[in-house]
Amino acid sequence: MKEVRLIKAAPAFTEVITLSAKKPFRVNQLIEKNIKWLFPLPTGLFIFLMMIFPVLYTFYVSLTDWDMISGGRISFIGLDNYVNLLKEPRFFNSIKLTLYFTIMAVGIEVVLGVAIALILNRDFRGKNLVKLILLLPMVATPVAIGLAWTLFYEPTIGLGNYALKLLGLPASQWLGSSKMVIPSLALVDIWEWTPMITLIVLAGLASLPQEAFEAALVDGATPLQIIRDVTLPLLRPTILIALVLRCIDALKTFDIIYVMTTGGPGFASETLNIYAYNLSFNYFRFGAASAALVALFTLVLACNLLVLWMRKTYEL
Amino acid sequence: MKKRWDQVGWNEVKRIKWKEIGWYLLVIMITIPFIFPLIWIIAAAFKTQAQIVASPPIWIFKPTLNNFKSVFMEQDFARFLWNSSVVAVASTVLSLLLGLPAAYSISRYKQQTLGVFILVARLMPGISFLMPWYILFSKIRMVDTFSALIASHMLVALPLIVWIMINYFDGLPRELEESARVDGCSIQTAFLRILLPISGPGIITATTLSFLFSWNNFMFSLVLSTHRTKTLPIAIYNFVSYAEVSWGNVMAAAVVIITPAIILTMIFQRYVIKGLTVGAVKG
Numbered sequence: 171m172k173e174v175r176l177i178k179a180a181p182a183f184t185e186v187i188t189l190s191a192k193k194p195f196r197v198n199q200l201i202e203k204n205i206k207w208l209f210p211l212p213t214g215l216f217i218f219l220m221m222i223f224p225v226l227y228t229f230y231v232s233l234t235d236w237d238m239i240s241g242g243r244i245s246f247i248g249l250d251n252y253v254n255l256l257k258e259p260r261f262f263n264s265i266k267l268t269l270y271f272t273i274m275a276v277g278i279e280v281v282l283g284v285a286i287a288l289i290l291n292r293d294f295r296g297k298n299l300v301k302l303i304l305l306l307p308m309v310a311t312p313v314a315i316g317l318a319w320t321l322f323y324e325p326t327i328g329l330g331n332y333a334l335k336l337l338g339l340p341a342s343q344w345l346g347s348s349k350m351v352i353p354s355l356a357l358v359d360i361w362e363w364t365p366m367i368t369l370i371v372l373a374g375l376a377s378l379p380q381e382a383f384e385a386a387l388v389d390g391a392t393p394l395q396i397i398r399d400v401t402l403p404l405l406r407p408t409i410l411i412a413l414v415l416r417c418i419d420a421l422k423t424f425d426i427i428y429v430m431t432t433g434g435p436g437f438a439s440e441t442l443n444i445y446a447y448n449l450s451f452n453y454f455r456f457g458a459a460s461a462a463l464v465a466l467f468t469l470v471l472a473c474n475l476l477v478l479w480m481r482k483t484y485e486l
Numbered sequence: 487m488k489k490r491w492d493q494v495g496w497n498e499v500k501r502i503k504w505k506e507i508g509w510y511l512l513v514i515m516i517t518i519p520f521i522f523p524l525i526w527i528i529a530a531a532f533k534t535q536a537q538i539v540a541s542p543p544i545w546i547f548k549p550t551l552n553n554f555k556s557v558f559m560e561q562d563f564a565r566f567l568w569n570s571s572v573v574a575v576a577s578t579v580l581s582l583l584l585g586l587p588a589a590y591s592i593s594r595y596k597q598q599t600l601g602v603f604i605l606v607a608r609l610m611p612g613i614s615f616l617m618p619w620y621i622l623f624s625k626i627r628m629v630d631t632f633s634a635l636i637a638s639h640m641l642v643a644l645p646l647i648v649w650i651m652i653n654y655f656d657g658l659p660r661e662l663e664e665s666a667r668v669d670g671c672s673i674q675t676a677f678l679r680i681l682l683p684i685s686g687p688g689i690i691t692a693t694t695l696s697f698l699f700s701w702n703n704f705m706f707s708l709v710l711s712t713h714r715t716k717t718l719p720i721a722i723y724n725f726v727s728y729a730e731v732s733w734g735n736v737m738a739a740a741v742v743i744i745t746p747a748i749i750l751t752m753i754f755q756r757y758v759i760k761g762l763t764v765g766a767v768k769g
Contacts, residue, residue, distance in 0.1 A: 198672050198674070198675075199672075201672070201674055202672045202673050202674065205591065205673050205674065206591060206595050206597075208587075209587035209588055209590060209591035210587070210588040210591045210592060210597060210600050212583075212584045212587075212588070213584045213585060213587075213588035213600075213604075213644060213648065214588070214600060214603075216584060216640065216641075216644060217603055217604070217607055217644075217645075220615065220619075220637060220638075220640070220641045221603075221606075221607050221610070221615060221641060222603075223618075224614075224615045224618035224619055224622070225614065225615070225618075227618040227621075227622070228614065228617065228618050231617075231618070231621075286516055289512060289513070289516065290513065290516075294510075294513075298755065300513060300516075300517055301755065301759065302751070302752060302755055303517050303520055303521045304517070304520055305751050305755065305758060305759065305762075306520065306521065306524055306748060306751065307520055307523075307524075308762065309698055309702075309747045309748065309750075309751045309758065310524065310702075310744045310747060310748070311701070311702040311704075311718075311719055311740075311743045311744055311747060312702060312704060312719075313702075313704045313719040313722055313723055313743075314527070314719075314722055314739070314740035314743050314744055315523070315740075317722065317723075317725075317726060317736050317740060318523060318526070318527045318530075318737070318740060319523070320726070321530075321538075321733055321736075321737075322523070322526075326541070327538075327539040327540075327541050329526070329543060332541060332542060332543060361519070361520065361523065365520065366762060366763075369759055369762060369763050370763045373759075373763050418609050421611070422611040422612070422613075424611075424612070424613060424704075424705050425704045425705065428704075428705075428708075429704070429723060429726075443611060443613050446613050446614075446617075447613055447616075450616070450617040450620070451617075451620075451709060456617065456621065459617055460617065463613065463614045463617065466611055466613065466614060467610060467611060467614045470609065470610060470611050471606070471610075473609070474605070474606055474609045474610075477605075477609070478602070478605070
């Protein structure tokens with residue numbers, strides 16, 4: 171009997187609630203209905219304002235003759251900046267150096283990184299400490315690291331030449347020589363980012379199916395055979411992704427190069443990034459700089475598309 | 487056939503031991519090159535100029551605090567430290583506010599287009615935005631303001647946070663919100679009250695990395711912060727534009743910049759690794 175009475179009382183009670191809470195209830199419903207739009211809207215707006223709009227603006231500026239001399243008067247000159255860029259030896263030099271730096275740095279990073287990961291791939295005391303040490307070069311501020319390496323590379327007082335002397339090798343000019351400057355910079359990048367490959371590969375190794383290894387062991391394969399015929403083939407997609415991600419970052423390297431050489435000696439380490447920076451902020455040739463920027467992000471965008479395509483093909 | 491432990495001969499124990507020791511030596515040889523430059527920087531920060539430039543290098547010395555004194559007394563480093571902290575914290579917090587709901591909706595409603603834009607923003611070279619930003623911010627007189635600097639750092643932080651959190655939300659079962667919805671919760675309440683509280687690990691990863699990237703950012707600050715908003719990386723870079731470099735001061739400044747990053751990494755090691763490798767390995 172009691173229960174029935176309770177149920178009868180209930181409608182009146184809920185009515186009171188809906189009446190008093192009518193407004194917030196509606197707002198809530200409105201938010202819920204449009205949540206697909208409302209949740210990503212601020213981010214979308216921000217991305218538009220800070221990324222898409224600037225990129226479109228760069229395209230526009232790349233079609234004008236805007237520089238310090240033209241001052242306020244900007245005129246539309248079509249594709250002239252691109253044509254001039256293609257006639258500019260410094261531009262091709264910078265593309266060449268960017269690729270040289272990237273291929274050298276990333277190539278060595280991948281080989282070293284995978285090798286270190288294969289060595290560390292077991293349980294041992296102090297594994298977390300080793301991982302922490304590997305993390306430090308990546309999280310340490312690149313500007314500070316660049317300056318420290320500048321000191322190491324200093325020809326008379328630096329550790330670099332001291333080490334060469336101990337090994338009985340002739341001293342090097344490091345950053346001062348146009349032949350050695352890119353390898354010297356690549357070495358800093360290798361120091362910073364080899365651990366990245368190692369950590370990615372270690373995570374990849376942890377997710378490999380154990381059956382394949384057990385089968386290989388049963389067949390009596392030696393450790394080296396297992397690495398060559400089982401581990402590396404299974405790791406291939408992981409290594410590929412790590413490689414492409416590193417390539418994209420290495421193509422964009424700015425901090426250490428700018429801090430250590432600002433593109434010198436001469437233009438011997440002026441990568442595309444540094445070239446575009448110099449055009450914009452040292453010569454204030456905004457039109458020409460924009461054309462170089464378009465070239466740069468076309469290059470990086472191509473790499474991005476490669477990543478997207480790879481994610482689809484390898485289902486990563 | 488496996489031997490019982492008491493049947494293993496002394497020679498075998500010795501062989502296993504030597505193999506172990508050799509392996510540990512190899513690991514030490516691998517780690518030394520990665521830690522050595524950092525140790526050298528820290529040591530140099532406590533040396534005098536003469537000790538730093540000495541050749542052959544000096545390994546044992548009486549530490550001095552003079553470099554740190556001059557960095558903080560003569561160079562106003564306390565202010566740059568404050569500026570860097572403000573920019574890093576503000577850009578991280580704002581990016582979380584914008585990014586968490588966006589990541590949730592991209593994850594749940596499979597909004598691929600926005601996802602691709604976020605990925606592109608994450609992979610684009612920063613320099614391609616720098617020149618247009620500089621021109622536009624100059625026009626509205628916003629160069630050297632905290633707002634412009636924070637906004638620029640957010641373009642690094644936001645895509646990073648969204649990217650990490652999409653991966654994280656993808657791994658959470660939908661049943662969590664669905665049962666909350668059955669109980670009469672709206673989607674936004676379910677997101678706030680149910681999903682966010684259990685997303686701690688993902689949020690810690692995203693926050694730590696976003697803070698680190700802003701803390702270390704050089705390129706955007708180089709152009710967008712000149713005097714008032716000068717951050718640590720710019721301050722240390724200015725040291726070497728003088729004719730004679732005081733290496734002791736540079737190294738002390740380097741220690742001041744690197745230490746917070748290292749401490750953060752030590753505390754959140756697991757999360758930093760996760761964040762740096764996310765997207766490269768599934769899961």
